[in-house]
Structures are given as C-alpha cells and as structure tokens.
Amino acid sequence: MKMPFKRSKLHHRIVGSIFLVVFGVVALCWILNSSLSERFYIHSKTAQIIDTYNTLSDVSVDGTLYSEDYYVAFENLCSGRNVSILVIASDGTVLLSSQSEASMIRNQLFNSLLGMKNNSKELASSEHYIVKRQVDAFSNQENIFLVGSLEDGNTILIRSAVDGIRDSVRVSNRFLLFVGLFGVLIAFVVSEIVAGPIADLEQKNASLQHDLVLREQSEKMRKEFLSNVSHELKTPIALIQGYAEGLNEGVSEDPESRAYYCEVILDEAHKMNQMVQQMLTLNQLEFGEEEFSMEHIDLISMIRSVNAVSKILLENEGITLNYVGPEELFVWADPFWVEQVYSNYLNNAIHHCEGEKRIEVVVIEDATSAKIQVFNTGKPIPEESIGRIWEKFYKVDKARTREYGGSGIGLSVVKAIMDGFGKPYGVKNHENGVCFWFELDK
Structure with a gap:
C-alpha cells in the first residue's frame, strides 16, 4: 500500500x-x-x-x-x-x-x-x-x-x-500559450514514464541508507560491548590469576589461607559467570532474538515467590521487606521475563538498602493496569546519574557495585525487557531512598 x-x-x-x-x-x-x-x-x-x-x-x-x-x-x-x-x-x-x-x-x-x-x-x-x-x-x-x-x-x-x-506579437503570444499547454501535457506524460523507476530507486536508496545506519549502529555496539566486557573481566581475571599463582607457588601452607584463596577464586568465577549470562541475555533482547510469550499470569504469586527466594539474603543484610497490595492480581506478561524485571529491581534494592534497612513492594491497580513499585531506604541517586542508570555497564558507585559483585547490566536488562513489552518503567528519588517502578496491563 x-x-x-x-x-x-x-x-x-x-x-x-x-x-x-x-x-x-x-x-x-x-x-x-x-x-x-x-x-x-x-x-x-x-x-x-x-x-x-x-x-x-x-x-x-x-x-x-x-x-x-x-x-x-x-x-x-x-x-x-x-x-x-x-x-x-x-x-x-x-x-x-x-x-x-x-x-x-x-x-x-x-x-x-x-x-x-x-x-x-x-x-x-x-x-x-x-x-x-x-x-x-x-x-x-x-x-x-x-x-x-x-x-x-x-x-x-x-x-x-x-x-x-x-x-x-499577438500571434506570438497565442503560440506561446499553445506551447505552454503542450508543455504541461508533456509534463504529465514524462512523469508517468519516469515516476515509477525513480520511485523504485528512492525506495532502494532509503533501504540502503537504513541498512548502512543499522550496520554502523551494530559496529558501534560491538566495539562498545568488547570494550566494556574487557574492562569488566579484567579485575576478576587478575584476581583469579593472582590467587591461583599463589596457590601454585605455595605462598601459604596454612589450610585456612589456602581455603580463603580457593573461596576468592570461586567467588570471582561466579561473578564472571553471572556477568556473562546477563550479557548474553541482554544481547538476545536487544537484537530481537528473544520472542515474548504473553500470558495472563498471577503477578502477586510471582512476587511472593521471588521474595521467598531472597529471604535468606534479606535476613543476612538485616533488611525488612514489606508488601502492600492486593492478594491476587492477574496481568498480561511473559512469566519468565517479568520475573527477571522484578528480581533485578529487588536485588538492586537489597544491595543499596541503607539507613532504616527497609524495602517496600507496593502494587497499585486501576481498571486497566497495575503499577509495581520497589522502594528501598538509602541514598538517592545523584541527579546527573538518573538518566544513565539504564545504560550498559554504568555504575553509580563502582566500589559498592564491585563489592556485591554487580556488573552494571541488570537495569539494562530491565530496559530491554520493558521496551520489548512496550510498557512504561522508571525510577524516582525520595528524601530517604529510591523507588523503581514498572507497569503492566491487566
């Protein structure tokens, strides 16, 4: 058409x-x-x-x-x-x-x-x-x-x-009028002849330009990906190499020290594996290789399940988790990917929870949609970082992120999933903390 x-x-x-x-x-x-x-x-x-x-x-x-x-x-x-x-x-x-x-x-x-x-x-x-x-x-x-x-x-x-x-002069002017009318007729004829081929060329040129833009974007993303991956893997690889060389050279014969060395190596290997899995997931989402299977799911059941899995981590950190919302609520979403969104929000809240050590999960519904909010007490996000937290590998506090093994990819995964859903999401600072949210259709 x-x-x-x-x-x-x-x-x-x-x-x-x-x-x-x-x-x-x-x-x-x-x-x-x-x-x-x-x-x-x-x-x-x-x-x-x-x-x-x-x-x-x-x-x-x-x-x-x-x-x-x-x-x-x-x-x-x-x-x-x-x-x-x-x-x-x-x-x-x-x-x-x-x-x-x-x-x-x-x-x-x-x-x-x-x-x-x-x-x-x-x-x-x-x-x-x-x-x-x-x-x-x-x-x-x-x-x-x-x-x-x-x-x-x-x-x-x-x-x-x-x-x-x-x-x-009068005859010449009449002749010019005839020439003008004949010229307009020729214009219609010529346009009918050349419009088709030119339209085809314009369409092919537009398609070629689009392909070139996509290629440039793909190449830029590839370079950024390689740069970020090499940067993120450099520290854990260096730690693994250092502690492995220490074990190999018998730097410490103390069993407790050797156990510590092994624990560091396993921990860093786990962080690397987690980051690689997140990068693969993000890559699939961004390049459209993952198809969403939208179902009418029980949102509250999913939230309770994720909260239960995180119970030990919450207790270890001394964090109180409160839920405010309906006992049952069905929404349209891909079960696997919406769980990824909520899990990332909750993990992010746990790792940045300070002060009162309190996390509140609030579900607000209206006639057509539901809004899920995950609030944690602690420091607000700096204003200059608010717009960048969804970027891959971006870290507001690099030292803190490194401490709990974060890679700076979690929120990028959230962005890719919600963009795929075509639903709104975001973050809002409060005086005593930060609230992340997303919306789904009922």
Whole structure:
C-alpha cells in the first residue's frame, strides 16, 4: 500500500517541477515579447528607414535615382524592406513613387508638414531628415515615416506601417500559450514514464541508507560491548590469576589461607559467570532474538515467590521487606521475563538498602493496569546519574557495585525487557531512598 502513495507523491513533484519550468519560460517569453518586441521592432525599423534614406540620397546626387535603370532596384528596395517611398520636387511634382501610392503618401506628407496631427512621437532626426511615429489622420493607421531632403534638394517621404508588428506579437503570444499547454501535457506524460523507476530507486536508496545506519549502529555496539566486557573481566581475571599463582607457588601452607584463596577464586568465577549470562541475555533482547510469550499470569504469586527466594539474603543484610497490595492480581506478561524485571529491581534494592534497612513492594491497580513499585531506604541517586542508570555497564558507585559483585547490566536488562513489552518503567528519588517502578496491563 505504500508504493502507490510514494509514486503519487513523486508524480506530483515531477509534474509540479516541469509545470513551473514550462510556466516560467512561457511567462518570461510572454513578458519579453509583449514589452520588448515592439520596441526592438521600432528601433530596427527606424534604423532601416534611415539606411534607406542614406542609400537613396547617395544615388540622387548624379540623377541615377530617377533613371529607368534604377527603377527595378528601387522597387526591390521598397518591397524588400516593406516601405512606401515618395520623392517630390520643390513645386510638388512627384518625381518617384513606390507603386501607385503617390497621392496617399503625399497627403500624409502634407499633414505632417502642416502639423495636422498632434499625437506624433519623434524617433530620430538630423539636419537633413526627421523620423516620426504617428497615426495617419485619414486611415487611422500607425506608421513610422521619415521626412527629409535628398542631396539634390528634393523632398523624400519614407513610410512603414506599425500595425504588422502588433499582429505578430499577438500571434506570438497565442503560440506561446499553445506551447505552454503542450508543455504541461508533456509534463504529465514524462512523469508517468519516469515516476515509477525513480520511485523504485528512492525506495532502494532509503533501504540502503537504513541498512548502512543499522550496520554502523551494530559496529558501534560491538566495539562498545568488547570494550566494556574487557574492562569488566579484567579485575576478576587478575584476581583469579593472582590467587591461583599463589596457590601454585605455595605462598601459604596454612589450610585456612589456602581455603580463603580457593573461596576468592570461586567467588570471582561466579561473578564472571553471572556477568556473562546477563550479557548474553541482554544481547538476545536487544537484537530481537528473544520472542515474548504473553500470558495472563498471577503477578502477586510471582512476587511472593521471588521474595521467598531472597529471604535468606534479606535476613543476612538485616533488611525488612514489606508488601502492600492486593492478594491476587492477574496481568498480561511473559512469566519468565517479568520475573527477571522484578528480581533485578529487588536485588538492586537489597544491595543499596541503607539507613532504616527497609524495602517496600507496593502494587497499585486501576481498571486497566497495575503499577509495581520497589522502594528501598538509602541514598538517592545523584541527579546527573538518573538518566544513565539504564545504560550498559554504568555504575553509580563502582566500589559498592564491585563489592556485591554487580556488573552494571541488570537495569539494562530491565530496559530491554520493558521496551520489548512496550510498557512504561522508571525510577524516582525520595528524601530517604529510591523507588523503581514498572507497569503492566491487566
């Protein structure tokens, strides 16, 4: 179900991108065509009319302009540059005209000379000519025309219509609109063609990135694990080696001393075995190799069973254990792993119990869940350590932890189990002690 969503999202992104590009190009061309085409045309046409004037003025000096031999060149000049030309003598006689437009051009010349039109704009001028842009009084047609005197003294009028360029701009804009619509259609077609392969590549790239992150995390965890294990095993191995070498070398022949040496070696071996078992358990939980079997179990029965196993240790430490809660309560949990959570909490409380030497186990229930609290009197956890006690191998009091054989893994096991359950857990400091807790569904 995810793939169509990704494809649709990518499809919209591609279409949107192409549409923006096409729209931007078309809009830019439209603006440039509407605002600059006419100006460029007027400028070019003015230069062309002036060049036409210079050409005719040069050939008027020796009379070539009026000869029959030059007439063909004159007609080609008019048609090629789309201009109308009229040359008249000082007495008004028409000396030269393009086709049969002599009267109309002459009327426009007279209008210009007599100032009958006021809405004209001068485009260029010299001592021999003036170029204007003006609306014809009779045809209402806008023209560019030049009025000037040739080298031979005769008057010349050159005219070119402006309406054509405006029609061309309108046609060009309509064509640009067509191109824009066609471009949007192409955008849809192209997006349909490329969206699928690109979506596949994005999905594979995301999967590859995820795999790389997992690999980096795995490698980091492996290095941290090896570093922590080597650090934790260094002390017990050194003690075992030292006492074993003492026994081997006969440092003490006293049976009591030899028994002590053996007791230290066995104790350190037991601590190492316990730590290795906890590390293996934690490794299975963190890598998802352990599946939970959720059952509706009697929580109170499990608590009483663990408390009974710890009775001798509690008596040896002079600790009073009180239970406050219901006599029976069923919750959903994996029987084995929830016992691990409670056992770790209780062992942690026993090893850190001070002052009044009191541990309270409190079970609070509501309609849907149960909260299990294990409180022990003693020193509160330093605030800077509260957030780190769930980390592997972290120890608030390293000397004390070493004394009772702790490895700093117990609470990490609790975290892994409760994260696997998907249920809340935590710790809270009190003035006279510390309370660890976790919750389960009923």
